[in-house]
Amino acid sequence: MAPTRIVVIDDHPAIVAGVEAWCAKAGVEVVEVGATPAVAWTGPGGAADVIVFDLMLDGQVPAFGDLRRLVDAGRQVIVYTMRDDRDSVLTCLDIGAFAYLTKAEGPDHLIPAIHAAHHNLPCTPPTMARALSTDSRADRAQLTPREVDVLVSWFACESKEMVARKLGLSVRTVNSYIDRARIRYANAGRPAPTKAALVARAVQDGLVRLEDL
């Protein structure tokens, strides 16, 4: 299987170096790095499978516009940022980001997210789980109480094995609750090709049934 190729957009050299080091260990190929989204449009970056994107490029305003353009071009974007507030997470997911991670979440979450993005499989790191479970917007996707329980527990302990033991479920079931919640969000709000692809793949894999959505 061909290695996953990524482009890293981040203006902090230390972050870039860190991500490169983690990727080297995990068999992920970093084809291009840069401080602006331009590197993701042309050259080797333009052909990368996954974009790791720093939301706070100029340090002031979240780069939602750049994110939207990348998503609308059908790119798989993982937002990787210092911001951990719920609204930023939900906004990025609504735009069509594949996943949202904070920089406090290290390689244990970033590497699986990169692989999942490449294969279009849902991936919900803890900070994202928190945002989904505490969403109070009027037009939010409706989650079941069990899904909320699983998301909150996953955020609290960051271990699906422990969540499974606590709730008396199998790890597989825990994953399916989290993924179903994620798919509900992909199916709600602003349409985007990446969101549609995620839902289509989930239906195809039997993760959710069309009538559930």
Added chain:
Amino acid sequence: MVETTGRGIRLAALLITVASLGGFALPLLIANLATYRSPDQELVAFGLLTAVTLITGTALARNIELKTTRWLLLAATVVASVLAVTGVHTEQVMSESEWSYGLIGWFGLLLLLDKSTRGTFVFLGAHVALSLTYVAATGNDVAGFVVVTTVVLGYQVPFVVATMILRKLAADVAASAARDEQVRTTEAIADQLHADRKARYAALAHTAVPLLENLGKEPPEKAKYAVEAARMRRLFAEHDDVPDPLVHELRACVELAERRGVVVSLDTCGDHPIPPVEIRRALTNEAMRVLATAEDSARVTVLGTPDTVTVSVVARKSVPVQRIEEGPVTVTCIEDGGRIWVEAVWRRQESW
């Protein structure tokens, strides 16, 4: 206190006025009605004074303060006085048929005493002076007038003086009561502070003090000291005024773990209610113990719903955790591959 006294005095003045009006003036008026120069004037004067008495009595009963009405009533009293005196034939002014002289002073007391003692004296003085002038001008017996005046004022002036003394006493008593109250409050605060200190000391005495005593004796058990240090930190944090005391107190425990080089992430999920201090202690107890001995890293989260607060800690295996299944705060614990996940949950009940 002062108010009650003032009301009592006015009530007394009212009773005297009513008694004098009905028991003294009315019989005289009826008995001598035929002898007056103008019986109509006498009747109007009596009617006016009766009206003043009724209005003042009603106001007193309903506890309404007389404002401009007071001056209208006073004017009516003066008019009544003039009518009553001039309605009598001049040669009979010093006779029994002139019923108003002894009465008008009481009206002055009734209408002015609660407002001003000095004003009352001025009114009494003016009444006496004008009456004297009239008596002298009409060629009546001035010596007799002096005798009558002495008798009349002999009742009224002591009443005014007694009022002044009572008022002073009432004010003194009120001030003294306020001082006593202040002393009691100060004492209560001091007691409360003392009790707080004792409670804080008691909270540490069973755990921290024995450790301190054993410092020099046995090989130190690091974990115990760490837990006690965290407990003290938490206790100090309890007295800070912050919007979210639960997270603040947890942070106190977290900081201590961070000083030992443990990487701790402290995060919240959802809004949580603020539990009372005993509940916060119960919620943070196990987290504190786990953090105090955690190796390399730990994750602390406060999970909230409108009615529950959960303090969750995940760390590499450390101390044995005490599970609690009963009571307002329940503690559960899951161990998995060298890691431990402790959750303390508080469910808000109606009584909180």
